[in-house]
Amino acid sequence: MPEFEAILFDFDGVIIDSEPVHCACWAEVLAPLGVTLDWEFYRDRCIGIDDREMLRMMAARSDPPRDWEGLWAQYPVKRDLFRDRMIGAPPFLPGLVELLEGLDGRYKMAIVSSSARSEISPLLEAGGLLRYFGTLVCAGDTHRHKPAPDPYLLAAQRLQARTALVVEDSEAGIASGRAAGFEVLAVPRPADVPDLLLRRLSRGLPAS
Numbered sequence: 001m002p003e004f005e006a007i008l009f010d011f012d013g014v015i016i017d018s019e020p021v022h023c024a025c026w027a028e029v030l031a032p033l034g035v036t037l038d039w040e041f042y043r044d045r046c047i048g049i050d051d052r053e054m055l056r057m058m059a060a061r062s063d064p065p066r067d068w069e070g071l072w073a074q075y076p077v078k079r080d081l082f083r084d085r086m087i088g089a090p091p092f093l094p095g096l097v098e099l100l101e102g103l104d105g106r107y108k109m110a111i112v113s114s115s116a117r118s119e120i121s122p123l124l125e126a127g128g129l130l131r132y133f134g135t136l137v138c139a140g141d142t143h144r145h146k147p148a149p150d151p152y153l154l155a156a157q158r159l160q161a162r163t164a165l166v167v168e169d170s171e172a173g174i175a176s177g178r179a180a181g182f183e184v185l186a187v188p189r190p191a192d193v194p195d196l197l198l199r200r201l202s203r204g205l206p207a208s
């Protein structure tokens with residue numbers, strides 16, 4: 001019997017490399033205002049923080065300092081640009097189809113994300129990936145979000161799995177998986193997922 005009945009994947013930063021697209025879209029809409037945003041700054045200072053907080057920081061750093069709300073006014077433009085770009089070419093991790101194909105039938109699988117279903121489901125559908133997942137747990141499916149255990153507990157309940165391996169990239173997500181009582185595989189970025197996951201699964205149970 002396999003060590004885990006289910007594999008529960010986070011979405012952003014695990015199976016899809018969405019942060020560079022967020023950065024590129026913000027950079028494009030802010031450039032006409034004379035504000036530059038480069039990937040190194042975004043990667044080191046902006047991932048995991050609220051967009052408004054990011055813009056306050058950028059406004060304070062600009063020379064001369066400016067009103068952050070003028071930058072925030074560009075949010076609807078950025079949001080639509082992001083949606084169009086993601087659906088046009090979803091940046092799923094390389095080798096994702098092969099990975100899921102290899103796990104299909106051996107493990108029950110789910111996506112467990114704090115993003116809205118409307119942001120996730122169309123991308124999975126566009127990539128032909130929806131069929132691999134027994135359920136999607138998204139924003140609003142539970143009262144409490146990550147780092148609370150609720151989203152991972154709900155996914156396991158829906159899949160009727162008692163044991164699960166959680167694959168996560170963020171602190172809140174790792175805490176959520178652990179609080180649910182599951183082992184968590186922490187991955188630094190999507191490109192590392194296939195290798196780290198297959199190595200963990202092939203390790204199996206310690207010999208008795």
Ligand SMILES: [Mg+2]
Pocket residue numbers: 010011012013014168169170173
């Ligand atoms: Mg994530």
